[in-house]
Amino acid sequence: MAEIQIKNVAKSFGAYQALNNINLTIADQEFMVLLGASGCGKSTLLRIIAGLETATSGEVWIGGKRIDHLSPKDRGIAMVFQNYAVFPHLTVFENIGFGLRMQKLPNDEVTQRVERVAGLMHIEMLLKRYSGELSGGQRQRVAVARALAMEPDVILMDEPLSNLDALLRMEMRAELKGVLAESKTTAIYVTHDQVEAMSMADRISVMHEGNIVQAASPIEVYRDPAAKFVASFIGNPPMNFLPATPAGAGKWQVSGQTFDGPNTDKAGLQFAIRPEDMAPAEHGLVATAKIVEPLGAHLLVTCQIDEAQFRVILDSDTVVKPGQTLTLAPQSDRVRWFDPETTLAVA
Amino acid sequence: MTDATAVGMSADTRKSGRYLYIASVAFLCAWVIVPIYFLLINTLSSPEAVNSFPKSFVPEFDFSSLQFFAGFEGMLTALKNSVIVALMTMVMSIIIGAPAGYALSRFEFPGKGLFRLLILLTRAFPLPLLALPLAVMFIQTGLDDTAFGLALVHTTLAIPFAVLITFSLFSGIPIELEEAAWTLGCTRLTAFTKVVLPLILPGITASAIFAFVISWNEVFAAAVLTIENRTLTAFLLQNLDTSPLHLKFAGGFILVVPALIFIFAVRKYLFAMWGIANR
Numbered sequence: 001m002a003e004i005q006i007k008n009v010a011k012s013f014g015a016y017q018a019l020n021n022i023n024l025t026i027a028d029q030e031f032m033v034l035l036g037a038s039g040c041g042k043s044t045l046l047r048i049i050a051g052l053e054t055a056t057s058g059e060v061w062i063g064g065k066r067i068d069h070l071s072p073k074d075r076g077i078a079m080v081f082q083n084y085a086v087f088p089h090l091t092v093f094e095n096i097g098f099g100l101r102m103q104k105l106p107n108d109e110v111t112q113r114v115e116r117v118a119g120l121m122h123i124e125m126l127l128k129r130y131s132g133e134l135s136g137g138q139r140q141r142v143a144v145a146r147a148l149a150m151e152p153d154v155i156l157m158d159e160p161l162s163n164l165d166a167l168l169r170m171e172m173r174a175e176l177k178g179v180l181a182e183s184k185t186t187a188i189y190v191t192h193d194q195v196e197a198m199s200m201a202d203r204i205s206v207m208h209e210g211n212i213v214q215a216a217s218p219i220e221v222y223r224d225p226a227a228k229f230v231a232s233f234i235g236n237p238p239m240n241f242l243p244a245t246p247a248g249a250g251k252w253q254v255s256g257q258t259f260d261g262p263n264t265d266k267a268g269l270q271f272a273i274r275p276e277d278m279a280p281a282e283h284g285l286v287a288t289a290k291i292v293e294p295l296g297a298h299l300l301v302t303c304q305i306d307e308a309q310f311r312v313i314l315d316s317d318t319v320v321k322p323g324q325t326l327t328l329a330p331q332s333d334r335v336r337w338f339d340p341e342t343t344l345a346v347a
Numbered sequence: 348m349t350d351a352t353a354v355g356m357s358a359d360t361r362k363s364g365r366y367l368y369i370a371s372v373a374f375l376c377a378w379v380i381v382p383i384y385f386l387l388i389n390t391l392s393s394p395e396a397v398n399s400f401p402k403s404f405v406p407e408f409d410f411s412s413l414q415f416f417a418g419f420e421g422m423l424t425a426l427k428n429s430v431i432v433a434l435m436t437m438v439m440s441i442i443i444g445a446p447a448g449y450a451l452s453r454f455e456f457p458g459k460g461l462f463r464l465l466i467l468l469t470r471a472f473p474l475p476l477l478a479l480p481l482a483v484m485f486i487q488t489g490l491d492d493t494a495f496g497l498a499l500v501h502t503t504l505a506i507p508f509a510v511l512i513t514f515s516l517f518s519g520i521p522i523e524l525e526e527a528a529w530t531l532g533c534t535r536l537t538a539f540t541k542v543v544l545p546l547i548l549p550g551i552t553a554s555a556i557f558a559f560v561i562s563w564n565e566v567f568a569a570a571v572l573t574i575e576n577r578t579l580t581a582f583l584l585q586n587l588d589t590s591p592l593h594l595k596f597a598g599g600f601i602l603v604v605p606a607l608i609f610i611f612a613v614r615k616y617l618f619a620m621w622g623i624a625n626r
Contacts, residue, residue, distance in 0.1 A: 050526075050530060051529075051530075052526050052529070052530075071529070071534070072526075072529040072530045073529060073530070073531070073532040073533060073534065077530060078530060078531070079526075079527065079530040081523045081526070081527060082523075083521060083523055085521065085523040085524050085526070085527035087524060087527075087528075087542055088546065089542075089545045089546055098528070098531050098541075099531035099532050102531060102532030102533060102537070103532060143527075146527075146531070150531065150532075156530075
């Protein structure tokens with residue numbers, strides 16, 4: 001059992017507040033992704049859990065034991081680094097077995113465990129090589145194998161795939177997910193790549209300016225963003241926003257159209273919809289097409305509604321020309337509303 | 348037409364620039380190599396050939412000068428002293444310099460910039476300025492005329508280089524390697540001995556050899572601080588007026604050769620010291 005609890009963790013570097021009062025619980029065997037733009041504090045949080053950074057305040061618990069005062073080696077964690085950190089003076093075998101040797105395990109057990117994880121990561125044939133003789137992808141496999149060989153309670157990964165090329169990244173993504181699910185370890189994975197986050201995570205914590213804005217399943221983060229930041233960060237292209245004014249109880253006026261919305265007494269809200277949740281119809285929002293990008297699988301149209309920029313994803317067979325007027329009907333169950341003052345979602 | 352002239356002119360300028368470049372390189376090489384070559388010729392010639400005129404431009408491969416040098420009274424003792432002092436300097440400057448280099452490369456601490464500047468500033472004081480107070484102090488503490496005392500002074504001279512070289516070596520090793528070692532069960536110390544040390548050992552060796560050469564070549568402090576236990580440089584300086592020409596040449600040769608070989612062996616790391624990337 002390795003449940004991770006992060007309690008009121010804050011970190012400041014001088015006057016700069018990198019993390020504000022983070023609270024997060026990660027269940028045993030859960031795959032948690034910390035997602036955010038660079039500088040949001042996600043790596044700092046990971047390094048605090050690893051013990052490579054000391055929190056200014058707060059507590060970190062792993063498996064019911066407080067570990068924030070322990071050194072990295074005593075925390076039951078293993079870490080995979082962005083630049084692999086494969087030791088250049090050791091063979092792949094000795095790299096993977098490094099932690100086991102430090103634990104003074106008998107030789108045959110080291111050999112057995114190294115061979116097992118090497119098989120898991122498909123690098124059995126590389127065991128005698130040095131890091132200089134490996135490609136980036138192979139080094140990454142060694143780094144993951146080295147972490148797995150420790151059979152840790154928790155595996156921490158800091159943007160492990162970001163130095164790989166796109167195709168390899170996609171391949172490794174699927175493979176990592178499979179291997180980690182099988183190993184039954186709790187995993188925390190830091191990335192700025194939302195596709196990686198969506199495809200691998202059991203749960204995503206979206207971070208922004210040292211705060212966790214939302215921690216939820218990938219589909220929930222996508223469908224029901226808790227704040228405008230999440231809505232505009234996740235999704236490619238992100239959600240569209242239009243200003244809405246009240247038009248009676250539970251009714252809101254958006255660009256001349258009336259929609260059912262939350263029943264609040266706010267002076268104004270923001271109407272939000274994902275680009276793929278719109279379809280041409282007889283009645284709806286009137287938009288002027290500006291840029292038409294055929295992307296193969298679908299058609300991305302950037303248009304204008306009143307003064308606002310608005311993107312829609314249409315079927316690739318749709319014929320649209322720049323300057324043309326479109327009438328777009330939003331799928332009513334996919335419309336979301338945000339409070340422009342708090343930027344939080346309004347139900 | 349104007350275009351053609353412009354192109355022609357720039358080609359001309361480039362050509363003459365190239366000649367100037369080659370000539371400068373040739374001149375600088377000659378500046379260094381010619382004296383060493385003469386040293387070589389005269390060392391490998393018989394004492395008679397060295398003292399006669401005109402000089403030959405090819406060595407005779409006669410070892411009588413070197414034999415005379417080896418037989419000269421006190422010479423071998425001086426050679427031995429030189430080696431002992433240089434070895435002590437080498438060990439001390441690494442033991443003191445390498446941790447300083449590690450600290451500079453890995454930790455942020457107040458006054459770091461000033462510390463780096465001060466390290467360089469130790470080379471700003473001319474040795475003659477320090478030699479007299481040092482000599483007095485050494486006599487008071489009984490360190491005068493000992494190999495250890497001289498090695499202390501040479502260590503002071505070598506430390507700035509040891510710190511700078513090791514600083515650049517440590518900086519060349521990603522901190523992630525150490526961090527990875529920590530997460531894999533190492534303490535700071537074992538991470539250092541198991542990961543960092545094997546990686547920088549060649550560079551440390553180079554830095555040590557450089558310290559050796561600094562001590563080996565140093566003459567002023569050696570001449571002032573020793574009387575009985577002279578190093579080779581001080582010994583040759585002392586006997587410069589009175590000794591025959593072939594002895595001077597042989598002594599010079601013995602001094603130059605190890606320094607040349609060592610510097611050649613560690614040149615890669617000396618580049619690294621000045622911040623020129625070597626990998």
